[in-house]
Amino acid sequence: MPWSLLKYGLSKRYPARRDIPLDKDLKKSYDVVIIGGGGHGAATAYHLARYHGITNIAVLEKGYLGGGNTARNTTVIRSNYITPDSVRFYKESVDLFTRLSNELGYNMMFSQRGQLTLAHSDASLRTFRLRAEVNKHCGVRSEMVDREQIRELVPCLNMDENARYPILGGLWHKDGGTARHDAVVWGYARRAAELGVEIHQRTEVTGIQRANGRATGVETNRGTIQCGNVVQAVAGMSAVVARMAG
Template identity: 65%
Template sequence: MPFNLLKYGLSSEYPVEVDLPPPTELKPSYDVVIIGGGGHGLAIAYYLSKYHGITNVAVLEKSYLGGGNTARNTAVIRSNYLTSEGVRFYAESVKMFQNLSNEFDFNIMYSERGQLTLAHTDATVRAFRQRAEVNKHFGGRTEMIDRQQIRELVPSLNLDPGHLPVLAGLWHIDGATARHDAVAWGYAKQAAKRGVEIHQLTEVQDLVIENGRITAVKTNRGTVKCGCAVQAIAGASSLMLAKAGIRAPIHTYPLQAMVTQPFKPFLDPLVSSSALHCYVQQTSRGEIVFGGGSDPYPLYNTRSTLDLKESLLAHAIEMFPFMANAKLMRQWAGITDMTPDYSPIMGLSPVQNYYLDAGWGTWGFKSTPICGKTMAELVASGGKVPELIKPFALDRFSTFQQVNEMGATAASH
């Protein structure tokens, strides 16, 4: 990366490399159609083309690339989950994130900063000890730290909010952030180089299913035949599933976040509190990002609300009292598809050759690389589910084999 920047800067012609080719007409058919041009859909296309030689692929995005939840999340990367299945999966994703800039030759602004999760009760301390051991067992760098270590790590943190003093913390050294739109564009650029077609402003309006098998997708630009299709959308997973005649236990809620004016750097780790239902981080531009729980009612809307702003900021100020004087610059929302066990749905569907990447709730961005890789393996094999994603099958809800990640973060749980 530094060598390429130097070569570019010293060139007399300043060559400009186009990230994506110009738009083209849809072909009559493709081997693979991927519904959704966010991080997940683009990652699946990239890994299909790079590792499996499948390039007759169309990524269909109803808006612009990465314009859904990929553009609206707060870009946290971590693997300190509750279950062995979850930790194994997300730990692989963290490892892949660490090398993405080099793999893409495209800077995703990956920054390993660590995540600190606060424990305010004895029960939480016991639960954190278990989480730390599970993480260590599967290669994650997670440990318990005491109040003095927390004070040294985050000097500006209030350790004694009125009714919830901090007793200990779960320190996840692997916690990081990356630029979300850069991740999407890195995958898009490299997939397009290998022949994948990426079609923006192309909305899938219906699915053509014959004899229990998907054969085509109907879009606002015409009908396209396909050998198989992958659903990789966020915020409207259940609506697309309904077009395929598939029932899934997914409920959709808005999830809001906000950001302040920029400050000089003072907060390197990501700090969250499940009891206060709030997480706080400082961006590379100095802005302070706040996030917390989702709205308590289902809704397909990305509007902001005053009541969420008031409750979330009240909790953030308990953690960092001096922020009471900070000026808020922006507030926004995404749409989260929540499952009963707070884990995603990946793998096969009741419709033959229609593969699912859905129900990601608040954790879709951090799984982008490993989800793309494993889903590409699934598609390329013709339906052989990789071991890493077998626990996340849709039928786990009918066999009562849920992967319960409730309470694994300060957001939405």
């Protein structure tokens, strides 16, 4: 065992402060209950607490933070879509990630290395040209690149014209990048917890109570809680939770 590790373990500073406090008992009621402890759920909790002053929030996660859809995320952050509304929306996301580590005080491992999408057919080339023009119109840095430019960007690619799927060209998105998906969840969750949000892991939602067309409570494996609003952030399980709400 390294001496530095042993020294730290015996010091008064051990154990270190937990990023996420241990689960408390569920309160009887909350202003907002967020179902799902992934990237969207944790981000929603943080933004409600930070920018809207709502801190009486419970985030309910049936497993562990970021263990569902977020754990299977491709980690790609881009804004080179084809419709203007999507381009503008995701441009805000890309811009957010450039400052998110500083805002949350947590390393998102964001790397703005660019994204290259390859075209293997004339149809793809036509679509990419359209995307490039839409992107430019919306202030996003995307451009068509030819085979030689692709060779310079990614020298290891097989540029053989006789390949099964030959590379004809590509769409180069300079501002595209990646971020560590679990770091995104933990960064948002830690900061939300510091602002007063409760994070409850191993807390499965089993039903939603309703009255007069509104959700009024959430049933869990740890008891029932009342709430003013329910937020669904469960990705692929959305249909299951939606059925609970009727």
